[in-house]
Amino acid sequence: MPSFDVVSEVDEVEVRNAVDQCNKEVTNRYDFKGSDARVEQSEKVLTVFADSDFQLDQVKDVLLTKLAKRNVDVRCLDYGEVGKVSGNKVKQVITVKVGVETELAKKIVRLIKDSKLKVQAAIQGDAVRITGAKRDNLQEAIALIRKSITDFPLQYQNFRD
Missing domain, CATH: 3.30.70.860 (Alpha-Beta Plaits)
Known part of the structure; x- marks a missing residue:
């Protein structure tokens, strides 16, 4: 029968590669010089750090672009609350749903x-x-x-x- x-399912290797490419681009961009903008990955959880809400949106945009180029469907991402870390720094947790x-x-x-x-x-x-x-x-x-x-x-x- x-x-x-x-x-x-999501290809975890492609997600890891997209996070690495995103971090590389963010460290090399002029508008992020001297900032603590980055994306960290642990299992199926991505944490985006930035100095302001605007930079957070910029980092997320770069991350989504890199994921899309690597054929990872961005509809599987579940965005958490934007929270303050210390001072003006913010972070957002993004869960990869599998x-x-x-x-x-x-x-x-x-x-x-x-x-x-x-x-x-x-x-x-x-x-x-x-x-x-x-x-x-x-x-x-x-x-x-x-x-x-x-x-x-x-x-x-x-x-x-």
Whole structure:
């Protein structure tokens, strides 16, 4: 019975490379001379430091540009609150979301069931497995999910006949 998985993954190596490139550009830019603007990464959490809110926005813009050039979907980023560190310095925590959250998984399952396609959807951890009798039905399910869910990056993997 053919099946595939709906997942949401981010290439951590590309994220690391984008952070490194962002830090390199920020240290070399004239408008950041003498400032403490940088991006730090620990696991799936990016922390952006800057001297002011304006510089924070500039560093985030550089980071998003570098991520986009490395084919990392920026819709997987979850922005936290902007907080004061000391004096006028500010920081913001950005979380890289990986995996299909349970709320989104339930939305996908409900979408598949309401569509009356001849496929079944089941939540398996941080992925959704969709099975069907025919390959064409699975391709219709992929097209339906792509059309309906546009606010979160999804990949379709593990396609089996």
